[in-house]
Amino acid sequence: xxxxxxxxxxxLLRDLVKxxxxxxxxxxxxxxxxxxxxxxxxxxxxxxxxxxxxxxRPAADFPVMAEPPADANxxxxxxxxxxAAGGYVAPCIATDDSRPVLTGIRLTxxxxxxxxxxxxxxxxxxxxxxxxxxxxxxGRWVVPQAxxxxxxxxxxxxxxxxxxxxxxxxxxxYVTARTxxxxxxxRTIDATFPNxxxxxxxxxxxxxxx
Numbered sequence: 551x552x553x554x555x556x557x558x559x560x561x562l563l564r565d566l567v568k569x570x571x572x573x574x575x576x577x578x579x580x581x582x583x584x585x586x587x588x589x590x591x592x593x594x595x596x597x598x599x600x601x602x603x604x605x606x607r608p609a610a611d612f613p614v615m616a617e618p619p620a621d622a623n624x625x626x627x628x629x630x631x632x633x634a635a636g637g638y639v640a641p642c643i644a645t646d647d648s649r650p651v652l653t654g655i656r657l658t659x660x661x662x663x664x665x666x667x668x669x670x671x672x673x674x675x676x677x678x679x680x681x682x683x684x685x686x687x688x689g690r691w692v693v694p695q696a697x698x699x700x701x702x703x704x705x706x707x708x709x710x711x712x713x714x715x716x717x718x719x720x721x722x723x724y725v726t727a728r729t730x731x732x733x734x735x736x737r738t739i740d741a742t743f744p745n746x747x748x749x750x751x752x753x754x755x756x757x758x759x760x
Contacts, residue, residue, distance in 0.1 A: 554579050555609035556591040562604060563595075570597035582608060615735050616719040618726055625659060625687035626711035627679065633702035635666045635677035643695050644670035651741035654692040657725070659716075661688070666698075667746055674746055691716050692739040693725045700734050701727050 556579045567575060576596040582589035591606035636655065644652035649671070656667040663680040705712050708729060716725045716738065723738040 554581075556581070556593055556606040557609055557612045558591075558593055558604050558606040566595055566602055566604070570595075570600060573598045579606070584608075615733070616722070616724050618715055618717050618724075619719070622715045622717040623687045624713045624715045625664075627664065627714050629701075629705040629708040629710075629712045631679050632664070632712065632714075633706035635664070635679040636698035636702050638677040639666050639668040639675040640695070640698070642668040642670055642673040642675040644668075646670075651692055651739055651743055654694050654739040654743075655698055656690065656743040656746075657693050657716075658690045659687040659714075664714075667743070669744060669746060674749060676746070687715060689716060690743075691723060691725060692741060692743050694736050694739060697725060697727075697734065697736040704732055704734065705729065 574597070578594040578596070580592040580594075582591050589608050591608060593604045593606050595602045595604065639655055643655065647653060652668075652670055654668075656665075658665040658667075663678060666677045666679065668675050701712070705727065710729065713728050714726070716723060718724075723740070724735055725738055726733060726735040728734070
């Protein structure tokens with residue numbers, strides 16, 4: 551066995567591994583010719599009697615994740631609460647790309663915790679994510695919906711706190727969530743989210759449903 555790296559389509563590899571029988575999966579990659587105009591790696595996946603070859607790209611073509619600076623502020627969030635808050639506001643995220651800012655989630659960090667909000671022009675959803683953990687992180691950002699979906703899927707069942715940070719690298723803002731084994735990072739949406747606080751009446755009518 552030897553170390554190596556390549557880039558292959560995620561869904562294709564996922565579906566292929568799911569279809570493998572209960573046996574050891576072997577991966578063998580033949581790297582492309584660096585001098586080729588359109589380099590293509592060949593990844594061979596073998597499991598029992600099944601053999602499949604997937605076309606890939608050199609690992610160097612994969613975007614490099616921006617590493618957080620040493621002075622980045624990190625907040626600790628309870629994964630289940632954070633995932634639940636993201637799920638609560640998800641139905642109100644806009645699907646119309648004409649206003650990209652509404653396709654994301656407004657994330658506000660303060661001393662008492664996190665506030666998530668989404669709006670599609672007709673509906674508004676707000677979820678609080680309080681916690682006993684400390685929040686040295688402070689600010690407001692718009693994070694992609696896909697980032698929150700990955701956090702919920704990968705960290706939703708974790709029992710240990712998840713670290714969350716937003717930081718600048720070369721003028722671009724990134725949001726990162728990480729545990730000891732997994733790191734998820736994405737660029738924030740560079741746009742101003744509507745001031746939804748003005749839409750909430752001071753004395754709203756409340757209805758309690760059992």
